[in-house]
Amino acid sequence: MLNPIKGAIETLLNREHDEGGFSATGEGLIQPDATSWAILALSAAGTEKNKTHKTLAKLVDFQQPDGRVVFAPRLSSVYWVTPLAVCAWMTSLEFKEPRQKAIDFLLAHSGFHWENETPEIVGHDTSLRGWPWVSGTHSWIEPTSLCVLALQAAGLKEHKRVAEAVDMILNRQLNSGGWNYGNTVVFGSQLWPIPESTGMALSALEGCVLKQRIAQSLGYAAEEASLIRTPLSLSWLILGLGAWSIRPALAREWIQESLDRQKQYGEYNTSLLSALILAYYAPRGFLSVLEQE
């Protein structure tokens, strides 16, 4: 019987479309998020470069002239997949031009921000810029973390937008540890942390802040990782802990257990399968996969 992680890689490879690119399930439209995640996973797993070249090229089809990467030209406001595409292109020595255009786009754009005049309603500093899910809306933890990861991977760790985004992420950290999707306190109530948001934030903050500033969040992530076996949360928790050199010793077993849950839930989509493969092969976190290039 095939090792579960090997089976996952084989499933992923079988989902690649003939013309390059990946869809959510192997059938249907090629999607830039699924494609980016698959490239990252296959890169982490050490798949031969020529197997992903046409897929890297396919990703360019989703790029707009201004550099953003979108699901469809008519949906240009939904550009959160852009940092994932940057990371995917970082796995190759080619594709420098689309990668740079995407980076320039990210540096020139942010979410909607304002001075918070009602801190009794929303507790966080709404003026600190990050990146949104959708153009024209506020910045939240997950899209901001992805952008920070992409810009760090591109060598822009010292850029002022990265520094401001790191401040923003720290400002959104919950007092009790962890991150919500992006709020902290609303109408006086501190919100609950969310595992995947926490894992992404920890990944983004790697090397940017002192460990003591996120100690409680690391504790929360370690506790949750020992309990959760669903793919998105588990992957990001393991990646976040790995980024801070405290990857759980049983991480690979937990990933195998998560893959095993497909018997119950059905086959995971391409992004989820890829996230698990990436977490399996990236003991030092998300950025370590790109540093190897």
Add this chain to the structure above:
Amino acid sequence: MEKTGPSQCKPTWSRRRFIRTGVIGGAGAYAALAGLCCSKTPKARTSTFIASVKSYQEDLLQILLRGLREIGVSKEAVGGKRVLLKPNLVEPHLGSAHINTHPLVVLAAVEAFNHFGASSVVVGEGAGHYRDFFWVLEESGYTDVLVRKGIPHIDLNTDSVTAVQNLGTATKLRALLLPDEIMKADILVSVAKMKLHHWAGVTLSMKNLFGVMPGKYYGWPKNTLHLAGIHESIMDINATVKPYLAIVDGVVGMEGDGPIMGTAKEANVLVIGRNFPAVDATCARIMGIDPRKIPYLKGAGGLLGPVTEEEIEQRGELIKAVRTDFELMEDIPAHRGLRL
């Protein structure tokens, strides 16, 4: 026996064809909306059923079947149809049954529609705060109660989508992106939770349909819709997706700082109806809230359905018999002045 009313007016088109018209056609679809449904304040009364339910351990299937029959849902209407049940799973936390629609209510709804001969019954949700759909299922108890019984489940946040014309006029959104599972469903059921909400005042059957909008394109927590206006978006989504039935879980609801951080409130009711504004208005009255003070209900009244008491026929329990005032918070602007 079914009463006439906005959502009970019987279009000659199917729900799917109605929405599909929005895909291909512009003005024609809007004209269809105006002609078929609800363009005028309804004169006839619509019925809403209130069941007294002391706990989730009661025979919820029999309670639902009785309620459905009372409001005119029949085997003839449901037989052979694809049904999608949309619970409220905005942000589950283990042991916090007051946040989400209880899985046993959804299970009873699945069994009820199977009893009525539905060709398929799927549970679909696009959780508002969490992207990890499987964790949402596990944390809310749905994996144990539903998934392990083989009941199909779909993450509406990541489903493929179709752009349809926005058939409402409250926001400036010209089109809505709807998950294909919503497009394919003949019958969409909002299986909502009875809660206060710190932005919308209340969240009931109509607000619950925020969760059909895919996060992949609207963000988490549905940022585009918040920007377009919560009340306005509620009206437009409901006008466009044409939901068939509302079931509101008020056995244990939430008062105070809903939709997440409030406290459990036992209202001990299930409220069922075909007309969503009528159902939500009835729920609001049970919660001790004046529905005419809720902007989306005020806006929906006369357009999507009735909210005045005299236009709604109450079946089952009387409102005054089950009314239990939900605690409002003075420091939350959306709660001020809501008390009935």
